[in-house]
Amino acid sequence: MNHLRIASVASEFEDHPTFSDDEYQQQLRVLLNVTREIYKVLHLDQLLTTIMDEVRKALNADRCTVFLIDEEKNELWSKTAHGEKEIRFPKNLGVAGYVAMTGEILNIRDAYADPHFNPEIDRKTGYRTRNLLTFPMKNIMGKTIGVFQVLNKLNGYFREIDEEILATISSIAATQIENAQLYEQQRRLNDELRGMYEQQQKALYSFVQTLASTIDARDPLTAGHSQRIACYCDEVAKILNMDENRREVLHYAALLHDFGKISLRDVILKNHKRFNESQYNEMRKHPAITKKILEKIFLPEKLKDLPQIAGAHHEKMDGSGYPDHLKGDQIPLEARILTVVDAFDAMTSNRRYSNRIIDFEKVVHTLENDSGTHFDGYFVTAFKQIPLNRLVEILEDESTDLLETKDLNFLANFTIQDLLNEIAQKSDGESKLIQIFNKYYHRDHLEKKGKDEKNNFNS
């Protein structure tokens, strides 16, 4: 279809029979190319660069700048001809300003002899302008939306044929620039909306995280619990290659599984000895309360299953759990993951008033032994694939100042399962792996008690 565009210029030339056939043919090829190049681009910055470049080549000139009119600020602006910086000046300033205001063409054959030309800019830039063609860019409605300024024709000065070529390019360029500006507006709105969305997303997450750690902190024994199990869940999700949305709902469920404890009385929540039956029953209400509260919240589509998942973290595979005595597959998959990591953390984290007392292999064996009755064995197996560096980091609440990089690098080569294998084989003596792991697992934590209280806002 491109021969039609070429023809458009052809007929222009026919109005000016002074041009030779050769000139005519060559300019047709140039214009074909310009048209192709310009209509390819809808990103304003790139489009302006393309236009300036193509005009410079088409007119055999040394430089070309396109100035656009900023109606709001009453300014002309441009990217520098071949740079990145933006130039701005009042709409009525200089040669470009004159053309922008009047819509006239200024073809100046001797710049320094012309009153419109301001030699000040040459003095500043060190450039020497000999001649210039300054041409209004008009849109389909005939309105001037910008100005071409073409400097220093390589041979001689700008002639009528240059004006004719520029007229054609100008019309194409104006159309595409207006399209690009509309497109740009949308893109800017997009960026803005994306930013607002991300802020809001971050706010919700941060809110949930802070709430979770605040609830945990009501009881020193559970400080950091929800954050840790959220981290374990992330690891298991990675091992299972879960999709992004499921990972997110699992992570939120981990953070919020104990939300219901907000409604428990201190006498229940802080009772670590023995419950009487009514207290025990009250304690067991918290998953149902979690679910009830979360159901009241408007959740984004991808978090719709949050109440069911968070509310089912005390269900057991054999149906002996609570609150709904769900069995096996009736328990949401994510809740079955939660159950494993929740139990693991309960057995390995009670260290504010005491160091870890259960040997690591016994903890994991409990998970294994209770697979099928309490836990879903599939997720116990997945859990055992967690790399030991991540396990240690989570056990230590990611407090990097306590963890040595060379140890973490070493541990990164092994999983929980590897460690269990090693322990099973080396019953007579300790390997490097076991030693390094135990250095953290059996660390004396009581000394860093102060640090852990950062989430206890009441202190």
Next chain:
Amino acid sequence: MNHLRIASVASEFEDHPTFSDDEYQQQLRVLLNVTREIYKVLHLDQLLTTIMDEVRKALNADRCTVFLIDEEKNELWSKTAHGEKEIRFPKNLGVAGYVAMTGEILNIRDAYADPHFNPEIDRKTGYRTRNLLTFPMKNIMGKTIGVFQVLNKLNGYFREIDEEILATISSIAATQIENAQLYEQQRRLNDELRGMYEQQQKALYSFVQTLASTIDARDPLTAGHSQRIACYCDEVAKILNMDENRREVLHYAALLHDFGKISLRDVILKNHKRFNESQYNEMRKHPAITKKILEKIFLPEKLKDLPQIAGAHHEKMDGSGYPDHLKGDQIPLEARILTVVDAFDAMTSNRRYSNRIIDFEKVVHTLENDSGTHFDGYFVTAFKQIPLNRLVEILEDESTDLLETKDLNFLANFTIQDLLNEIAQKSDGESKLIQIFNKYYHRDHLEKKGKDEKNNFNS
């Protein structure tokens, strides 16, 4: 610049000297118009309608449809020529399919005599196709992106000049359609992002609201407190004509001002008798805790002042408040509003175990008397501008089944200040206004105790 586009067709015509000068002139005008119309529109639906309409007029035909190729689904689709419904069919079906696949022009002078034509569609629609011009729409890269199908030339059949005109329009249309498609993509992304943002915003708000009512519900005396003062704040904000962002931060601050109470022990929180000094000091910590917790949360830009505002709701104008003994203007404006409505609600809401015991005018007089020392009088005055229907609705926790519409309509004509004036004048007897107001203010609330417990998740 438009004469250039006309020229483009002009030269086409010059290649076919059989066209008369009149035809030539008329078609130029038509094409000028088509070009103008098409380049005006960047919304795809509207653009397609415009193109179909302009082609139909330009070619003097009865109908025109543009089919676009959907590469993903391997289909051709179109809006109906002059309707809203979308048509879709496999990319290789019928005359349009043939042209889409081959890029050839099919100019069929007698539809029913041509093997490409499928008379089935006519039978279904009741339309009678005599002749048709089916023309590929190619983009600047020469790729077929769609098909024009023009039906029933009004006089005779489609000739070569129609093909030439359509070739020019096709090239313009293809460019603008591709621009419009890019634009459309952005717009769709925009809508999606806006939807996601709104969901997330709603989720955060709903989360905060639920959390606030859960915290309030730990103590039956404060059930609904945060939600009510958020509503009072909205009313005051409206009266003060505050801007949207400030209203939002004020509303959030109202909901979250008692967030710190999450960390208080039951023995403090539920003590409604007399505190000993250490208990009193612990109770007084809650605004500082609120601030500390909120400062840990990542907040969207417009909520940045939330911690300072929520944390200052127990400051007093004379500096005798807590936690920071701020004075006058040192207290954030929004916190000074919170202080007024917080005190008002404390004096008017203790009705779970008892009906309201303080007369309404005494409550407001307390706010007035303590202006300058405790409260900012400016906001007490604003508070008194709240219309009585809203006051009653908020006092009654918006439980519409208890409120009679005719009473609310009547109360809507008066403000708190109006009621006070009436009370001052009518010391000897009760007016209608006073009677209706007291019907709600002094309602026997104990009977509806059950209803209020909806946020007590533990019950």
